[in-house]
Amino acid sequence: MLKAKFTVDYSIFENKMGALGTKVIPYCRIQAQQVAKYGARAVRVFTLRGKGAASRTPGRKKIAGLWRLTHDRKAYQDLYTIFNLYPNEDVIVFFEGGTKQHSFGPKTKKFLKFQDPETGEDVFTKRVDNPGMEGTHMLERARKEVIYPKMALWRRLTLAMVAREMR
Secondary structure (H helix, E strand, C coil): CCEEEEEEECHHHHHHHCHHHHHHHHHHHHHHHHHHHHHHHHHHHHHHCCCHHHHHCHHHHHHHCCEEEEEEEECCEEEEEEEECCCCHHHHHHHHHEECCEEECCCCCCCEEEECCCCCCEEEECCEEECCEECCCHHHHHHHHHHHHHHHHHHHHHHHHHHHHHC
8 A cells, every 4th residue: 555654743842842842832733734634635636647638537536536644643743644545556556656568468358348439439359558657656746746845834934933932
């Protein structure tokens, strides 16, 4: 299963800052929750994005709708996990990393049968050449493009709040 986890530890505020740290912790919890929500939303968006018509396939929409964000709290730590509930784990891995060019044929029958999307006619063939698929890298992109910048902003805002409170 593909997962993205991040843990926020608030014990430094309590241990190093005392009463001031106690004021900062609720603010930090709210900010961490927002970062996690932005990250989960970004993973859904990056799952849907693709080149051309591939981004509008029902498979991508189904997988994008099954991303979940969980939150666990233990004392001074919050653990956020973004994961997908899609039953076929291999499909998620293929969407994340992509596939190489390959060909396939029938396993038990003599022919493959499918409908031509342009004409709507039935097509029978012994072998299909698949051009492969470029990976979406949805978790990595969400981490780099959304979660890290939001966390940097959150750190700056927290330090500014601490500076205001210390005056």
